[in-house]
Structures are given as structure tokens and as C-alpha cells.
Amino acid sequence: MKTDDFKKIVLVEAESFDDPGGWVVDQQFMDVMGSPFLLAHGLGKPVANARSTVKFNSIGKYRVWIRTRDWVPPFGPGKFRLHINGSPLEKIFGADGDGSWQWHDCGTVGIKDTSVKLELEDLTGFEGRCDAILFAKSADFIPPNSGEEMMDFRRCLLGLPETPPDAGTFDLVVAGGGYAGLCAAVSAARMGLKVALIHDRPVLGGNASGEVRVGPIGGIDGGLYPHNADIIKELHMTPRGMGGSGGIRSCPDDDFVKAIVKAENNISLFLEMHVYLTEMKDSKIIALRARHIRNSKELRFAAPLFADCTGDASVGYLAGADWRMGREGRDQTGEALAPKKGDGMLMGVSNFWLANHTEHTASFPVCPWALHITEESVDVSTPKHPPKFGQYAYAAGWNWEAGFNDDQIKDAEHVRDHNFRAMYGTWDFLKNRSNDRKLYEKAEFGWAGYIMGKRDTRRLLGDIVLRQQDIMRPEIYPDACVTATWYFDLHFPHPGNTRFFPGQEFRSLAYDDPNFESLRGDIEGSYTKIEPYPIPYRCFYSRNISNLFMAGRNISVTHVALAPVRVMNTTAMMGTVVGRAAYACRRLDVSPRGLYERNLEDLKKVLSDPEGYVS
Ligand SMILES: Cc1cc2nc3c(=O)[nH]c(=O)nc-3n(C[C@H](O)[C@H](O)[C@H](O)COP(=O)(O)OP(=O)(O)OC[C@H]3O[C@@H](n4cnc5c(N)ncnc54)[C@H](O)[C@@H]3O)c2cc1C
Structure with a gap:
């Protein structure tokens, strides 16, 4: 034109x-x-x-x-x-x-x-x-x-220019402000690095924010490097709101989390900016470009080091980093909990919802376009039972999840919309067709997340791809650093839900369900706990993009090994380690891999005594 x-x-x-x-x-x-x-x-x-x-x-x-x-x-x-x-x-x-x-x-x-x-x-x-x-x-x-x-x-x-203006001069650019990303930014900034934190929502915290409302769990005490828990402990000093305005488990208050980041003079915080492009030179990222999600303005972020904390490994993907998505086969990894052959199955995506009893009669529209729920397939807490979720009488929690067999990146909108069809179909049924509809007369559907809670998409590959047997053996790697304590928490489509919605499930079953044995159907494996296990540093940098760190659920692990390491107190500590490792890289002028190969003692020092290492 x-x-x-x-x-x-x-x-x-x-x-x-x-x-x-x-x-x-x-x-x-x-x-x-x-x-x-x-x-x-x-x-x-x-x-x-x-x-x-x-x-x-x-x-x-x-x-x-x-x-x-x-x-x-x-x-x-x-x-x-x-x-x-x-x-x-x-x-x-x-x-x-x-x-x-x-x-x-x-x-x-x-x-x-x-x-x-x-x-x-x-x-x-x-x-x-x-x-x-x-x-x-x-x-x-x-x-x-x-x-x-x-x-x-x-x-x-x-009227956007060909090349967006530079956002500033930085030592480290962190993409994604979930628990992993914000801890990476804060820890690096406190060591003295100039950090840009780019996050594509107005509130920080990712799944722990008031927009998704997942409550962080995972052990933080003990471990090889107790200082890894410094920032997570601060985050938990909040008057644990419910993600700001009501949630299922208690999450830190959104404003409190933002204030912790804003208090750092070395952090330039770019909220509502989505990273969409990487500028590359050979196997190195030169800069990221991000676009504002409301006004479309773009900025360029150049730096010597980058951290991908986007959950979906968006930066690594754009940069051409090696990655995997889906389940590896037992034939490939030798993991007892892996399926015989690999496939694309993922743990699902959740959109929580909450509802309550009121003093008034509340109607709900008939939704012929939603999933058709019946007396047989409905599965919610009932008013006959006491409220289970804080002040809420009904809630969809972690086990309302969909998209097990979908590409949760390319088809993400469809997956999120399936969750909408499940929740609206359920309320249409409860209010308009259920035999118990009298009991639900004064119940009101009060809140539902439109931001997806994602568990399991791309995983970037580092110098070690952590497997189940690594986590279960007593020996640890020399660069072991972030302690995981959660169990092998894999999720599967619930066989009870498959009966009614084959291939379209929106409920999940996990190994820790007290009735797992009677419900499991064809699901392989069983509840497997772990002893506290320190994840090696080599899971936190890309094996083929030389200046890219990663922290969060997109680190270098198999599908099975993701299960215990993905909880947020653990991902927060990964971020903290990445921030401190980035400082050591800058000080020694080495790459993330170089820090392990040539300066492992420095990595240990900076993690043992971050303040002492700076002075
Ligand atoms: C329903 C559900 C229940 C769970 N239950 C628990 C639990 O009880 N306790 C627990 O500790 N963990 C739980 N988990 C696991 C945990 O929430 C995740 O593993 C964890 O949030 C991953 O952290 P993260 O920082 O990697 O990603 P996230 O928390 O997803 O944060 C990444 C952020 O990056 C942003 N982002 C993505 N792409 C871009 C981009 N291109 N540019 C800029 N920003 C971007 C996203 O908006 C997102 O907010 C649960 C997960 C789900 C989905």
C-alpha cells in the first residue's frame, strides 16, 4: 500500500x-x-x-x-x-x-x-x-x-518505527514476572545489576497473582543455600491476602508484591509489555522487543544476559533455543513414571471460579452453547455440605483443568474457552435443570479467572535435562542448588470425566487423590514422594543460546521431573539463584555455562553469601 x-x-x-x-x-x-x-x-x-x-x-x-x-x-x-x-x-x-x-x-x-x-x-x-x-x-x-x-x-x-527505541542500558533483562521472574529481577538488582523486568500483565506474580489465584507451596527452609529463600520469605510476609480480593488458597497481595519490586532502584519495571521478538547474533540474544498490550508502543531491550521466566519459554522459543513439550517415553528417559512411548499429553490449564450463597434469589442464563452437564456428569461441592473454600461455598480449584491433548500454545484460546464452556455449563445446569436447583437458588457465581493458570508447556533444554531417577538417587550434582520438596505431582484427565467428555475432559486426577486406586482407570504410576532434592544449576541455562538463563516451569527437566519442581516456592528460589548467578557472570565476564565450567566455586560463594560476595 x-x-x-x-x-x-x-x-x-x-x-x-x-x-x-x-x-x-x-x-x-x-x-x-x-x-x-x-x-x-x-x-x-x-x-x-x-x-x-x-x-x-x-x-x-x-x-x-x-x-x-x-x-x-x-x-x-x-x-x-x-x-x-x-x-x-x-x-x-x-x-x-x-x-x-x-x-x-x-x-x-x-x-x-x-x-x-x-x-x-x-x-x-x-x-x-x-x-x-x-x-x-x-x-x-x-x-x-x-x-x-x-x-x-x-x-x-x-505509526510504529521499524526499530523501537531503546528502553535503557541493562545488565540483565528478565522476561515474565511470575514468582521466578520477579525473584530473578530482585536478586540481581540487590547484587547491583541494572535489570529490566518485562511482564505482560498489570500485576506481578503470574499464577500467584489475584488474576489466577494459585497459592504458592513447596519447602523453603534448609537446603544447601538457605539464602535462596531470602526473597520468597519477604513475599510471604504479606498479610496473605487472597490474591488481592478472594481466592482459593492464600496468595500474596498483588500490591505488596509490586511494592517489593518497585522498591528496587536497580529494577526498571515494564508492566503490560509482551516480548514478541528476539534480535540474535549467532547463538546470542542481542535484544528483546516488547509491545505494550494497550497502546501498542514498542521498546527494545539490549543486554549481555537474559532470563526467560515466561512459563511458556517464549524467549527461548523465539531465539531458537532447544526445547521440548509433552511427555517423554520410558524408552527415551528410563523414567518409571513416564509412559512407555512419548506423546504430546500435557498437564491441563485451569481457570478457577468461585461462587457463594447470598440472601437473594439469583438466576443464571440458559447456555445451549456450553458443555451439556447432567445429573450424572455434574461434579461440584453441594450446598448440602459445609463450604470448603474460605468464605466461598463453591469453587473450581486445581482439578478443573483442560487441554490435556491440545497444543496449549497454538490452541491456547480454544483451551481457555473450553474451561469457560465447562464452568458456564455447570452453572446453567445447577440453576436451570438440576434436581437440586432449589438448593442453588440463592447461590451466585461470583468470580472466574480469564487469565489461564498454565502448568506444563515448553521446557528449554540445558546442559542437564533432569529426570525422575536423578531426583530419586541419593547422590547430588556438584552444582546442586535449589531444593525441591514437592512430590511427583502429575495430572491426568479424570477417567470419571472421560466417561462423559472423551477427549474433551475438564477435570483431572492426580496421584494424591485418596481414592486414586479406585478411580485410576488406565492411568499408569502411583504416588511417589521425594526426599528434598537440590536441582543442579545446569538446568537453569540454555544449552545452545549462550547468554540465556531460565527459571520457573520452563527449566531443563523432563515432563516427569517437572512435576515436583514446578511449585512456586521452588520456582522463586530458581529465580533467586539465576539473579545471583547473573551477577557472578557479569563480575567474572563469563557466560552462564562458563560460570559452571570455570568458576563453580564462585557460584557456590555467591549463593552461600550473596552480600559477602559483592563486597
Ligand atoms: C491451576 C494450578 C494450580 C497449581 N497449584 C499450585 C499450588 O498449589 N502451589 C504452587 O506453588 N504451585 C502450583 N501450581 C504450579 C505453579 O503455579 C506454576 O508451576 C508456576 O506458576 C510457574 O511459575 P513461572 O514463574 O514459571 O510461571 P508463571 O507463574 O506462569 O509466570 C510467568 C509470567 O510470565 C508472563 N509472560 C508470559 N509470556 C510473556 C511474554 N512474552 N512477555 C512478557 N511476559 C510474559 C505471564 O503473563 C506470566 O504471568 C499450579 C499451577 C496451576 C496452573
């Missing part, structure tokens, strides 16, 4: 609306479908309108397009309308697609003033989604919908 043609087009990114009203910004799938978008996450009640005022270059006739997705075709549960200068367009969106993200033609409008008021009106409260609105002077123009072409087109219209 020529520059003049661009002047005849106005692109409005929905996530950049001046006032999102009750809509929320969802960036989780932007690497796949191209952009963050606005989501009407209303639990069945339409959310407040999103509003924005947009400047046009010229008045006249424009053809209007909206990029959206009917997430359960042909039902269109997430319907919404666009208002232009106070008048609704006739067309209803979110209801006429094939399930993919598409531009929908909304016909022609006359624009009489260069200042235009836009409003998105949610009609259902059931996860309607709007990516962008486009006005084109040309009646023939069709906006590109995928790949490089769409990205280039959007970049041009948003």
Missing part, C-alpha cells in the same frame, strides 16, 4: 480504548491471533460499555470493519454492538463466524466530524471479543487478517 492509502484508513485497536468500561484486555493469544483484544468477561451479565474518541483525518463515507471471533459457532455466545457517535450499527457481532478471528464488514457510515465517538456494547456478558475496528475510505479495501501482512499493515497504521 502507498502512504497516501494509509491516510484514508483509521485503525482503532480495541485494547487502546480510552475507557474500557467493564471489558478487560486479554493479551494471552497475541502471538497466535496477532493482537491483544477486549473481552466482555461478565459471567453472564453484560459488562459496562467501552468508550473512546477517535480523530479522523477527513470526513466522508467510510466502510467499517470489525475484527472479532464467534467463540462457539454457530451460537455466538459473546454478542456485542458498535455505536458510532451514539448510534448503534444494525449488525450484531460475535455471532456469525466460523470460530476463527476475522474482519467483518459492517457496511458504510458517513463521518461528519473528525472527532468520532465509539462505544462497544456487550449484549450477553459471555466473553464477547473485539480486536480492532477499521474505517476505510475505499469500498474495495479488505484488511489483511493474518501473518506478517497483517502485522506490517497494523504497524504502519499505528
Whole structure:
């Protein structure tokens, strides 16, 4: 397209609306479908309108397009309308697609003033989604919908430069601000490194944040290097809120966690920025590029060292690091808990939900597009039993999980939406069809996460790929450092749920279920605990990207070995070690691998006495 043609087009990114009203910004799938978008996450009640005022270059006739997705075709549960200068367009969106993200033609409008008021009106409260609105002077123009072409087109219209400006000068750039990433940033900063922490949500903590609400567990006392627990202990000094506003287990308060990071002068914190590209030179990362999830502004982060704490190993993947996803076979690793042959099965993704008793009768819409739950397949705590989850009477916890057989990166939106269909289907059943519906009359569906709690996607490969038998043997590696204490906590599709939803399970079974033996069906293996085991440092750097550390669930382990090391007190200590190792690398001018090969004693010193090592 020529520059003049661009002047005849106005692109409005929905996530950049001046006032999102009750809509929320969802960036989780932007690497796949191209952009963050606005989501009407209303639990069945339409959310407040999103509003924005947009400047046009010229008045006249424009053809209007909206990029959206009917997430359960042909039902269109997430319907919404666009208002232009106070008048609704006739067309209803979110209801006429094939399930993919598409531009929908909304016909022609006359624009009489260069200042235009836009409003998105949610009609259902059931996860309607709007990516962008486009006005084109040309009646023939069709906006590109995928790949490089769409990205280039959007970049041009948003006026983004070819190379984003530099964000600053850093020793270490950490991507992902879950427990692992924030501890990596804080520990490195306290040693004196200049650190950039890039995180793609407004709150830190990852799964432990109020957006997901998983409570951190795992032993922190003892171990070879007691100082590994310094930062996690601080995080737990919070008046353990419930992820800010109510949760299943107690998580640290979001503001408290952010304050710990903000107190560090050496950390530049970049919230709501999503890393989407790595600049490479040979096997080294030169810089990361990240895009703001609301205003689309981009920044470049150059540094000698990087840490991938994204959970999905996004940085390593972009950089071409070696990785694995899915289950290794016993024939490959010799692990007793591995299946005979490897496959793509993963532990599932969860979206927690909470509900309570109220003083009033609360209705819930009929959801023909949700999973069809029946007397036989329903599985929730009932009002006949006392509340189990703090102040909540009903909750979906860790064992509501889906996507066991899906690609949880490429098909992540579908997996998350399956969780929505399971929770809404359950509430439709309880309220509208259950034999016990009288008992649920005053129950109200109160909160549900739209941010996925992920357990098990890509794992980057380091110089050691830790296996079950490493963890179970008494000997330890010379670079052993972070102590894992949790058991081999593998999750499987629940055979009881498979009966009703084969291949579409949304409930899981784990080895520690007291009724595991009677429920297990074909599931192999059994409860296997571990003695406290120190994970070696060589699991924390990439074997083929020479300046890339990793911490969190994307470290170098097999699927089986991920099971005990993935809990957050342990991932926090991995981050703490990575931050301190990064300091030693800078001081000695060695790579992460060089630190192990040539300066192992320094690694031990910095972990034993971080403050003493600096002075
Ligand atoms: C439902 C559920 C229950 C669990 N139960 C427990 C439990 O009871 N106790 C426990 O300790 N552990 C539990 N776990 C395991 C634990 O939560 C995870 O293993 C842990 O959160 C992994 O930590 P992490 O820092 O690697 O990733 P995360 O906590 O996922 O944090 C990574 C962060 O990086 C951000 N990010 C990703 N990509 C990018 C990018 N490109 N740019 C910028 N930022 C990015 C993400 O938004 C995310 O918030 C559970 C997990 C789940 C899903």
C-alpha cells in the first residue's frame, strides 16, 4: 500500500480504548491471533460499555470493519454492538463466524466530524471479543487478517518505527514476572545489576497473582543455600491476602508484591509489555522487543544476559533455543513414571471460579452453547455440605483443568474457552435443570479467572535435562542448588470425566487423590514422594543460546521431573539463584555455562553469601 492509502484508513485497536468500561484486555493469544483484544468477561451479565474518541483525518463515507471471533459457532455466545457517535450499527457481532478471528464488514457510515465517538456494547456478558475496528475510505479495501501482512499493515497504521527505541542500558533483562521472574529481577538488582523486568500483565506474580489465584507451596527452609529463600520469605510476609480480593488458597497481595519490586532502584519495571521478538547474533540474544498490550508502543531491550521466566519459554522459543513439550517415553528417559512411548499429553490449564450463597434469589442464563452437564456428569461441592473454600461455598480449584491433548500454545484460546464452556455449563445446569436447583437458588457465581493458570508447556533444554531417577538417587550434582520438596505431582484427565467428555475432559486426577486406586482407570504410576532434592544449576541455562538463563516451569527437566519442581516456592528460589548467578557472570565476564565450567566455586560463594560476595 502507498502512504497516501494509509491516510484514508483509521485503525482503532480495541485494547487502546480510552475507557474500557467493564471489558478487560486479554493479551494471552497475541502471538497466535496477532493482537491483544477486549473481552466482555461478565459471567453472564453484560459488562459496562467501552468508550473512546477517535480523530479522523477527513470526513466522508467510510466502510467499517470489525475484527472479532464467534467463540462457539454457530451460537455466538459473546454478542456485542458498535455505536458510532451514539448510534448503534444494525449488525450484531460475535455471532456469525466460523470460530476463527476475522474482519467483518459492517457496511458504510458517513463521518461528519473528525472527532468520532465509539462505544462497544456487550449484549450477553459471555466473553464477547473485539480486536480492532477499521474505517476505510475505499469500498474495495479488505484488511489483511493474518501473518506478517497483517502485522506490517497494523504497524504502519499505528505509526510504529521499524526499530523501537531503546528502553535503557541493562545488565540483565528478565522476561515474565511470575514468582521466578520477579525473584530473578530482585536478586540481581540487590547484587547491583541494572535489570529490566518485562511482564505482560498489570500485576506481578503470574499464577500467584489475584488474576489466577494459585497459592504458592513447596519447602523453603534448609537446603544447601538457605539464602535462596531470602526473597520468597519477604513475599510471604504479606498479610496473605487472597490474591488481592478472594481466592482459593492464600496468595500474596498483588500490591505488596509490586511494592517489593518497585522498591528496587536497580529494577526498571515494564508492566503490560509482551516480548514478541528476539534480535540474535549467532547463538546470542542481542535484544528483546516488547509491545505494550494497550497502546501498542514498542521498546527494545539490549543486554549481555537474559532470563526467560515466561512459563511458556517464549524467549527461548523465539531465539531458537532447544526445547521440548509433552511427555517423554520410558524408552527415551528410563523414567518409571513416564509412559512407555512419548506423546504430546500435557498437564491441563485451569481457570478457577468461585461462587457463594447470598440472601437473594439469583438466576443464571440458559447456555445451549456450553458443555451439556447432567445429573450424572455434574461434579461440584453441594450446598448440602459445609463450604470448603474460605468464605466461598463453591469453587473450581486445581482439578478443573483442560487441554490435556491440545497444543496449549497454538490452541491456547480454544483451551481457555473450553474451561469457560465447562464452568458456564455447570452453572446453567445447577440453576436451570438440576434436581437440586432449589438448593442453588440463592447461590451466585461470583468470580472466574480469564487469565489461564498454565502448568506444563515448553521446557528449554540445558546442559542437564533432569529426570525422575536423578531426583530419586541419593547422590547430588556438584552444582546442586535449589531444593525441591514437592512430590511427583502429575495430572491426568479424570477417567470419571472421560466417561462423559472423551477427549474433551475438564477435570483431572492426580496421584494424591485418596481414592486414586479406585478411580485410576488406565492411568499408569502411583504416588511417589521425594526426599528434598537440590536441582543442579545446569538446568537453569540454555544449552545452545549462550547468554540465556531460565527459571520457573520452563527449566531443563523432563515432563516427569517437572512435576515436583514446578511449585512456586521452588520456582522463586530458581529465580533467586539465576539473579545471583547473573551477577557472578557479569563480575567474572563469563557466560552462564562458563560460570559452571570455570568458576563453580564462585557460584557456590555467591549463593552461600550473596552480600559477602559483592563486597
Ligand atoms: C491451576 C494450578 C494450580 C497449581 N497449584 C499450585 C499450588 O498449589 N502451589 C504452587 O506453588 N504451585 C502450583 N501450581 C504450579 C505453579 O503455579 C506454576 O508451576 C508456576 O506458576 C510457574 O511459575 P513461572 O514463574 O514459571 O510461571 P508463571 O507463574 O506462569 O509466570 C510467568 C509470567 O510470565 C508472563 N509472560 C508470559 N509470556 C510473556 C511474554 N512474552 N512477555 C512478557 N511476559 C510474559 C505471564 O503473563 C506470566 O504471568 C499450579 C499451577 C496451576 C496452573
